[in-house]
Amino acid sequence: MAMLTGSDVELAAGIVRRGGVIAYPTETVYGVGGLATDVDAIRRVYQLKGRPLSQPLSIAVSSMEMLESVANVECRDFILRFLPGPVTVILKKKKVLPDILTAGSKYVGIRYPDxxxxxSLISKTGPIVSTSANLHGEKDPVAADEVKLPVDYVLDGGRCKYGAPSTIVDLHEYAIVRKGVMYDEVRRYMFGCGYATEE
Structure with a gap:
């Protein structure tokens, strides 16, 4: 069956709620995901990407309330400064998130996309997996027609604003673990607050 592409958020959300896997736009790159609490959907994301189960996946939320439902919040000032936005924060996960998602780690990367x-999608589904919609190690897609994974639906939101991955910040260790979009702003803020910088 041909992969479906369109801009119907409600259709995409229904697929996710039923355990499906979709590709969706963010301001950085297109992501692929299913429900962050559904072990079968998470396993399928790993399989579609060819990603080792030993490498954790991030998730995406649509509000601070949703973020607080899945993780223990640290450095609230940092979160309020940079989210929603092109930054992934690592926080201690709550039990609602299955261990397969984080490769057994107590911590989870969280996106709150701008x-x-x-x-709109995530507000209708709850937290979803957030990882780039490409085969593991290949180029990140920045438009719907660049998504080649055989997902159930590609939600077409046009070209991504930044076209580059998010900066990842570990808010437990106070360290930048990946340079990406807004790296300079994040680094300046962390220096200004007396936080550590890169690992």
Missing amino acids: HPMAL
Whole structure:
């Protein structure tokens, strides 16, 4: 069956709620995901990407309330400064998130994207997996027609604003673990607050 592409957020959300896996736009790159609490959907994301189960996946939320439902919040000032936005924060996960998602780690990467279509989608589904919609190690897709994974639906939100991955910040260790979009702003803020910088 041909992969479906369109801009119907409600259709995409229904697929996710039923355990499906979709690709969706963010301000950084297109993501692929299913429900962050559904072990079968998470396993399928790993399989579609060819990603080792030993490498954790991040998730995406659409509000602070949703973020607080899945993780223990640290450095609230940092979160309020940079989210929603192109930054992934690592926080201690709550038990609602299965261990397969984080490869057994107690911590989870969380995106709160600054993209209206992504936020609308997630508000209808709850937390979803957030990892780039490409085969593991290949180029990140920045438009719907660049998504080649055989997902159930590609939610077309046009080209991504930044077209580059998010900066990842470990808010438990106070360290930048990946340079990405807004790296300079994040680094300046962390220095200004007396936090550590890169690992």
